[in-house]
Every structure is written in C-alpha cells, then in structure tokens.
Amino acid sequence: MDTKKFLAEFRHIVNAPGGVQRLRHLVLYLAVSGKLCPISKGHGSDFKTEIDKVRTQLIKDKTIKPNKKVLLVRDDVPFDIPDNWVWCRFGDLCHFSAGRTPSRKESIFWNTGDYPWFSITDMKHGKVISDSSETVSEEARSKVFKCPPVKASTLLMSFKLTIGKVSITGVDAYHNEAIIAIYPFVEDLKAYFFKCLNGFALTAGNKAAIKGKTLNQDSISNIYIALPPKEEIGRVVAKVDELMSLCDKLEFQQEKRRNLQTRARTVVLEEINKAQGSHELKEAWLRLQANLLLLLDGPEDIETVRNAIMNALIRGQLTRRSKVNASELVEMCRKHKEKLIKEKILQKQKPYSKHREYPFSLPENWAWVRFSEVGTLARGKSKHRPRNDPKLFIDGKYPFIQTGDVARAVGKGITNYSKKYSEFGLSQSQLWQPGTLCITIAANIADSAILKIEACFPDSVVGFIPFEAVGCVEYFDLFVRTAKSTLIEYAPSTAQKNINLGILEQIAVPLPPRNEMEKIVAKADQLMQLCDQLENQLTKAQRIAERLAQAAVASITGTQIKEKETMKAPKTELVTKLKLAASPKKNDQAPLASILAKHNGELSAKGLWDYSGLEIDGFYLQLKTEMARGWIVEPEKARVIEKAEAV
Known part of the structure; x- marks a missing residue:
C-alpha cells in the first residue's frame, strides 16, 4: 500500500458521510488483497x-x-x-x-x-x-x-x-x-x-x-x-485489529464532536428564544450568524434552525412593533362573536379555564387569545358508518381530506387528496371553504395545513376559520406548526395531556395586531427560503464529499467508480377494459356495475377505480365479487401501455 497516497486521501474519506464505516471497508479490502502487510517468503499454495x-x-x-x-x-x-x-x-x-x-x-x-x-x-x-x-x-x-x-x-x-x-x-x-x-x-x-x-x-x-x-x-x-501464506495470517489479523481499534477511536471522537456541536447549537438557539429586548436578540442572532457553519453538521440540522426562527417569530422577536394594539382586534372579535351567537349562527360556549401562567411574555401590544375568540373552531363531519361504505364514494366529486393528506401538505397547503365524497357522502359531512386551517387530532397529532380547495374532512380533523377582522390564517398555521411538539404547554394546567377539540379551544394563542401578523408571515417565508437554500448547499456539499471519498478509495485500491444508474419510473397506464355483463337491480350490492351502467357499460379498470372512490384493495375485492355474481365480464389479461408525453 502506498502510505503517502493513503494519508493524502484519508481526510476525504473520513470527512464524508459514513466516512469511518467506509474506512473500515477499506481496511478489510487492503487486508484481504494482501496490501496491508509486507509480503512473506512463504506460499499460500502450501497452506492450501x-x-x-x-x-x-x-x-x-x-x-x-x-x-x-x-x-x-x-x-x-x-x-x-x-x-x-x-x-x-x-x-x-x-x-x-x-x-x-x-x-x-x-x-x-x-x-x-x-x-x-x-x-x-x-x-x-x-x-x-x-x-x-x-x-x-x-x-x-x-x-x-x-x-x-x-x-x-x-x-x-x-x-x-x-x-x-x-x-x-x-x-x-x-x-x-x-x-x-x-x-x-x-x-x-x-x-x-x-x-x-x-x-x-x-x-x-x-x-x-x-x-x-x-x-x-x-x-x-x-x-x-x-x-x-500461513505465516502471514497472524500479521494480517493483528494489523486489522490495530486499525479497527483506531477506527473505533476516530468514531468516538466524531461522535463526541457531534454531541458538542449539537449542544453548542442548542445553547445558541436557546439564547435567541430567551433574549430580552432588542439588544440581547441582536447579539444572539449575530452569534448564530457568525458560527452557523460550525454549528451545522449536515442538512438534517437545518430543522432546528427553522424551529428557532419560527419560535422567535411567534414571540414577536423578529418584526418591528406597530402602534396598533391587539386588544382592539380582540374587542372587535368579541362583538362579532356576540352577534353570531345572537343570530344563532354560533352557540354560546362555557367559560374558558383560566391560565395561571403563559408559556412566555408577549410584546406589550400583543394579547393572549383562544382560537374560538378570534374565529370558528369545529371538528369535521363523517357521521355514516362504516366509514369505508362504497356509497360514500361512488361517483364521488367532492374532495375528501384525511389526516394523511394534511400531514403531507404541512407548509405547502392542501390541494391533493386520494378520495372524493359522493352526494350521499356530502350529505353526512360538511363542505369547508378554501382558507380553512386544518388541524389533525388523530393519527398524526397536531399536523396543520391550509385548505386551498373546497373539501370535506372527517372528525379526526379540526377546522379553524379566523374572523374577517383577523384574517391572516397563515399566521395561525405558523403558530400551530411552531408549537406542535409542545402544544399542550399552551393549554391550562388542568387540561388532559392529549389533543382534542376541547383542548384546542383552551389553547392560548399569541395574537399580534393584524398588520404585524402579515409582516410575521412575510418574514417567515423569507427566512424559510434562506433555510431551504442553506439546506440545499449542505446537501450538495455532502454529495461532493461522498464523491471525493469514492474517488479517494478508488485511488488507493485501483478500482473504478461505478456510476449509479438512475431508474426512471415508467409512465404507464392500465388500459384493460371492464364491461358490464348484466345491469344490477336497485337493491343489488353492485356499485361498480352501477357505475359501468352509467357509462355505456364500459370503462378502463383505472377509470372505474377513480369513479368508485374505493381504496385499491377494496376496489379489487368488490370487482372480484361482482364478476363472480355475473354483473361484470371477467376481462382478458391486463396490459400496460406507455402514457403519451404532454406537449
């Protein structure tokens, strides 16, 4: 082995993601290829x-x-x-x-x-x-x-x-x-x-x-x-032991460095959140800015910076104070809510539990409020049981948003969905308007995203619509996303330690004046874009480090770097035709055959599935049942064709 070459390439290998593990593999390769120890005079054939x-x-x-x-x-x-x-x-x-x-x-x-x-x-x-x-x-x-x-x-x-x-x-x-x-x-x-x-x-x-x-x-x-040769085995094993022990020490040192880095980053970010006054805040931000690259090990660390920024925003630390006081907005909301109760649009609520203390101090012109003091807060509806009854989805045309759809739309807004309610589905649910903040209270707890389309959602999702005077639903989305992991801290001390509609109604929300809300949202967009850019830079740097490590190993071992082929997903479409065999009677449980009857007795398998609104497994089970009962013709073997490229 060329020692000078190894030492020259060592830094590239070790500093790459998974570098020590790559170094272990290199040690083993050098050992079993006879490049780790001096060659002896014996011969392996004698040992064999x-x-x-x-x-x-x-x-x-x-x-x-x-x-x-x-x-x-x-x-x-x-x-x-x-x-x-x-x-x-x-x-x-x-x-x-x-x-x-x-x-x-x-x-x-x-x-x-x-x-x-x-x-x-x-x-x-x-x-x-x-x-x-x-x-x-x-x-x-x-x-x-x-x-x-x-x-x-x-x-x-x-x-x-x-x-x-x-x-x-x-x-x-x-x-x-x-x-x-x-x-x-x-x-x-x-x-x-x-x-x-x-x-x-x-x-x-x-x-x-x-x-x-x-x-x-x-x-x-x-x-x-x-x-x-037999006499070389002991030397090879001893050298592997020695180098693996050094790898262990190197790994320990790297882990120790990462722990120190994490602790330093935590301290710096906590200083930002605990800063009192503009002078302390400015010093804390300058400290973060000066040491940012030293405090970050990889793109995954950017999330802690995002969280710190959002925390600072909802505390009013990153925007200038306006001359307006949020108490005026609260009073406007109180009068508006009284009017809605009087008109029987809203029901009168029980008195809120009092907060003994709040999570942090607010700027003088802000106020602590509850969601239902500044808007309407209600659970979605899905009354019919069972929830997967085909009647809810056949010929569906009303988007039906579920907790997973909300989770996938965090920070982006909800436009995608996997199911549609039928007229019957809508009759047992409710159609919510764009601009509704959706908050999950089951499965993915306290995920939130803003509805960008008209849609229904079940009672596992809570909808919040700020009063017109408040507006800026994006600010409330920012608050929920920021406070998600500690949301219970914003509830009274008497509240149960889980999230439901009753708890959400008691959550204390920091409310700035409306013009400040809009500035906070704009500042959040600006700073999140910078975080995205930094994350991309760190990701790119990691990839370069990986390539350098590969090249370094190739240089030492004399092997070639194999390029990874990028697999392209085929753009295909299921085109098997499904045909109606016999029209079902009114009381027959044949939702798929009923759809075919409405479409001249023929649809592609994909088209029928889309119209049914069923999950794929449920669709195939129902299809198999209706074929067995003679309502749908059993198709020929399915075939797949390439989709045409959009021009």
Missing part, C-alpha cells in the same frame, strides 16, 4: 495443501460429508492478490451448518433456561456473544435438534436478511436457521474469517442476496477467499 489434507481425512473418517456444491476457481476472481497468495472457495476451507427453530406452537420447547438459542438480533458483529434473548429446552434438544449444542468459541455468521454479521459463541448454544456455524479445517483460519470475512464479496453472483434476502448452500460454498 495442508488444509486439503485435513479436509480429506475428515471426509475419510466420516466426520463430515464432501461438499459437492464447491466449484473450481475460475478466472472471474474479484481482485488481484500477491503472487504468493491463492484464490480458494469458502467450502474448500471449512465445514458449515445452519441451525433450526423449534415450533413456536410447542411451549415445551421454549424458554426453560436449558440452552441459549441465538437469533440474528442476539449477534453482535465482531464480538463474543454469551447472552440470548430466548432459550430452548432439553425436550427441543432431543426432538428437534437431535445433536449437542454448538460449542463455545464457535464462529457464527448470519446469511439471511442481515448478511455477514459475524460473532463467536461464548457459551455452548443452539442458533436459528438464518445463522451458520463455521468450522475451519485449520485453526489459523478461524481468526482470519472472524476479522476479515466481510472483506470478501459474500453476495457476489447471488441475486437474492443482492436484494438483501438470503444466501444458500451453493452461494456460501463458492464465496471467493484469498488465502495468504
């Missing part, structure tokens, strides 16, 4: 001859059976090795066997404490393992395993789902069928396999393994292993 003699004797003694899966070494070896090393197949160097899992239905086999039983989750890569999460019984030994347990100090390797995790047993134990016990024919190979096995291409030529599924006896037997 010794191993062959041991294997032949074990077969002759009927201790093991010959492995007929092992192929001859061909010219397709993975990389170059020194002249005095030799390529072998894994099955030529060791015997291996998979474990078993006793039937879970037989309680007599399990957790009696008689024998440890290892699964992949119990394995710790590169470690000796003695503790298992489960045990098996003497009954399992005699009726399932029918052999003694694997002895302590046996080498184990996972070969299903998680491929290549290697451990050594610290106790006599059994293991499951996703793990093999490895018995090298010569003891010297044990340490070599334990430390260096992952330096070889364990999944080469095995398509199932490449997909992360499994190896099998054939593929395991034919893993290519570069065999050094």
